[in-house]
Amino acid sequence: MTELFGRDDAARHIAVPREDDDKYRRGVLGVLTGSTRYPGAAVLGVEAALHTGVGMLRYLGPERAADFVLQRRPEAVTAPGRVQAWLLGSGMDAADREPEAARRLDEAIEQGLPTVFDAGALDLAERAGGVAVITPHAGELARMLGADRADIESDPADWAERAADRFGVTVLLKGHTTHVVGGGVRLTARSAPAWLATAGSGDALGGILGALLATHADGVADDPTLPARLAATAAVLHGLAGERASGGGPVTVLGLIAALPATIAELLAER
């Protein structure tokens, strides 16, 4: 059975820092995204993760992208070190991976930590040793499954379930309605206005989900349904922040990201 995952559900999945927390205890997100060709995707994912809330973010992608990330977010740490979760692949091209990026992706996957596999890392998800959430759009899922995009679009929840079974991961299938399948649950999130169909919007979603995994890293391996619920939470936050930024009109991805803190505050006030 498919459950509609709404704002109340999302509100319950936001980790609020406590008085005895510090930056490490809150959760550190490692980010390997972006490329020389697509540095902007790295900036968007980092921005979205920081606006969702993490204790620390380590950005370890290619130099050109790192320069842009640091210009925009000097709080991002570019030195390698321990992390509690990974965001991989946004703004990378699986067919043309930079060698250093490929090496770092391998090292990250070997750690077996909770990981978001997006865009140019989707092909690596099968190798995940720990909790894995993949975030394809219908075209990407079609490529992964050797299926027709139109078939996936005609029955997205069913195809998301097939992918979850085949790859042994939680699947977040993007679109106007987001379908999440994994750990024996099927969830849908429907909060997104169609203005969100804009380049870079998915890169922001990856950052939101990465932050949620990092801040729930302790519980996520022990609760089979939690990765799916966190993925659905990311979709709800993304949709609500998009709605807030749009106000009924066009939305920019940085506008959506800027709306995340107030969106989260509103959800927390309701719980």
Ligand SMILES: NC(=O)C1=CN([C@@H]2O[C@H](COP(=O)(O)OP(=O)(O)OC[C@H]3O[C@@H](n4cnc5c(N)ncnc54)[C@H](O)[C@@H]3O)[C@@H](O)[C@H]2O)[C@@H](O)CC1
């Ligand atoms: N600012 C940035 O740096 C952005 C980077 N992005 C990255 O770009 C990479 C490719 O993502 P996509 O979601 O575009 O991959 P898709 O699988 O949707 O598309 C692959 C390619 O197909 C072509 N294509 C598909 N439909 C087309 C159409 N209607 N008209 C013209 N060309 C079309 C484009 O050349 C595109 O690059 C990912 O790594 C993604 O993360 C995108 O997220 C957009 C923003």
Ligand SMILES: Nc1ncnc2c1ncn2[C@@H]1O[C@H](COP(=O)(O)OP(=O)(O)O)[C@@H](O)[C@H]1O
């Ligand atoms: N018609 C739509 N209505 C609402 N949200 C949409 C629509 N189309 C796409 N989205 C959302 O926008 C984002 C697009 O992600 P993606 O296709 O990966 O774009 P990009 O790679 O350019 O960042 C996803 O979060 C998706 O759910």
